[in-house]
Amino acid sequence: MEAYTKLLFFWSINVIHARIYLRNRFRKTPENCLFSLQLVHFVQQRLFRTLNINLLNGTTIKQLAKELNLSAGSVSKALKDSHEISSETKQKVLALAAKYHYTPNPYASSLRKRKSKTIAVVLPEVADSFFSLAINGIESVAQAKGYHVLIYLSHEDFKREEQILSAFRSGRVDGILISVSEETSQADHIKEVLTAGIPVVFFDRIFDDIEAAKISTNDFEGAYEATRCLLERGCKKISFLSIAANLSITSKRVQGFQKALHDAHIGATDADVLLCSNDMEQNCRLIRQLLEQRDKPDGIIASVEKLVTPVYLVSKQLGMAIPDDLKVIGFTNLHSASILEPSLTTVTQPAFEIGKTAASVLFKGLEEKHFTLSAQTITIPSMLVERASTRGNQ
Amino acid sequence: MEAYTKLLFFWSINVIHARIYLRNRFRKTPENCLFSLQLVHFVQQRLFRTLNINLLNGTTIKQLAKELNLSAGSVSKALKDSHEISSETKQKVLALAAKYHYTPNPYASSLRKRKSKTIAVVLPEVADSFFSLAINGIESVAQAKGYHVLIYLSHEDFKREEQILSAFRSGRVDGILISVSEETSQADHIKEVLTAGIPVVFFDRIFDDIEAAKISTNDFEGAYEATRCLLERGCKKISFLSIAANLSITSKRVQGFQKALHDAHIGATDADVLLCSNDMEQNCRLIRQLLEQRDKPDGIIASVEKLVTPVYLVSKQLGMAIPDDLKVIGFTNLHSASILEPSLTTVTQPAFEIGKTAASVLFKGLEEKHFTLSAQTITIPSMLVERASTRGNQ
């Protein structure tokens, strides 16, 4: 019965408080809001707090300390196996922590320690298999190291990329892995984050004129080899399908392509590089035009994954036989490359490895004091896997 | 010169402190650790702190307040456009905040407000296109709502899934989106999280006997339609390739398959369902066995994406023509379905939509007090897209 009286007492107190609160808070509403939902909610909250009912939250260090007649500090130390705690105490603490499934509040400790054990991964998109595999690589390292992974997609939009990056100045993450958007042509937003002291590792789509760690594949050589392969298989005129020209991967691949042509004493013109977009219909039209013209290519290099499908589609529509009329190579990790008809020769990207390496390098930078992250520029080779789409026909 | 003296003074003080500290901290090392790396590091840190040098961190509310001759409280209110702050003050605060690129420390406010504006996405894997698209859907909603997305992969491992989930009891995330692993056959780990007050939304691979929101596709109907399609195209014996039997998606798809056979007055035996694994070589062998036996099927349904490739590969190896000798349907979102030869009839999964819906429902549950999340069971229809791999041959 006493408990009931107590409750009633609190109730009346709280109703008074609530009215004042509500009058302040929701000015517009008149005073007769006495039984509004907000009031009920407020009183409820208040009651719980007054009666010290912890609704949602897990065990805290304080509670453990109280139950063990220890101080919070000692419990904290015991939990991290500090040498200044007796093993006896440690055991007691650990036992109780296990019993209550104690999990430290990450926000409290991040606040205090000024680091969050969290990294951000900023990607342009995650539709194709390249970035999926990269995420896989990143996540596997992060999980092993006890880090958490926040994912952000820029959707190839520079404005969004800027917004995403600018939010990191708050210290939400200890480090950033980024593959820049197609639209990204300058790196002020990244420099700002760097000067705020947050390490950045570029992967795949790196940005050359900035001092930061860069993990990528050998784009130049990959394209060079691909072009060589087509030439060796008898191609006389090769077209290179490319995307956003300002991307490092694009320009290097184009360079590799042109160098290979040059080395084979074939004049390379800009007309051999077809700039594609994100609009697939548009791309199909472009490729169709390319393959319908009089001076059409007998070899095509699709420099990113998403350009493979249009090439196959259009050549089918036009009745061109691969590899007899047209030889094709794609930069891709697609599992289905081997079951395409004909199976597709690929410059297989080390996607998982790139992700894994990027994450490893970042963690190394975070954990080892005397490791200059920005000096890390690692190139992981891609692999030319020849399949039926480039089979020779002479 | 004075600054130099001051520095020297601090240096000596700190060296003394450092020695004591080090002796305590690294017991094993003898006292002659005077010039160890740890010492240098310690002194450095200490110096920075003493001289009040804030190395990494951004602007704080306190700093803004000081510069504006306001209290921290008022600045905080001004920043969130509280009605109890004059518009004049607000403007000043906002201006200064913009000038200094003030970004609130998320850990401080999460700690205080007991919510993090962060959700977790727990996935079995992210190699194929289904989960990629789902992530895309989730992220797009999250970004719009100002939420952050943590990604965790269980790698189809129940133990890991448990570990991942158990870490969420600490309040790291406000809500969880999960697609369970193949090995998950009981849901205690999820119930624990739920009783800790953290809302959970299942997507795609849901778990039936638990009270939580569930977003999935019409697995039963999809399989039913696929089977019907094969029967209509003249198949007499259909095999259903499946994975881990305890998954909801698997059992429902198998049921749809069997119901369709049953409705067509064809006896369905368990032998028609081929249980595949994660080991691709193993799967190829199984499928090969299947297609080599005397009583081999003339129709195959690959109930998950990764089983499509083996079917095409093996049938090619065995010289079986699709669709003449064997008709194939796959549950998949693969872009390349249309460029396979023959192009693949698919039960196209609404992957993006599932992700988007799951996230939307979760956010609704988080933001609207009177919305019973657990009552949400939404089914988003898949779509049978017929292509060449099931073309009729009679």
Place this chain on the structure above:
DNA sequence: CTGAAAGCGCTAACAG
């Protein structure tokens, strides 16, 4: 070896 105390940056109640 343990305890007390201060404070990370922010918010919300409460007082003026």
Place this chain on the structure above:
DNA sequence: CTGTTAGCGCTTTCAG
């Protein structure tokens, strides 16, 4: 309208 105050839960000195 603004200021003061008291924490959120944890870590880290520093004192005993």
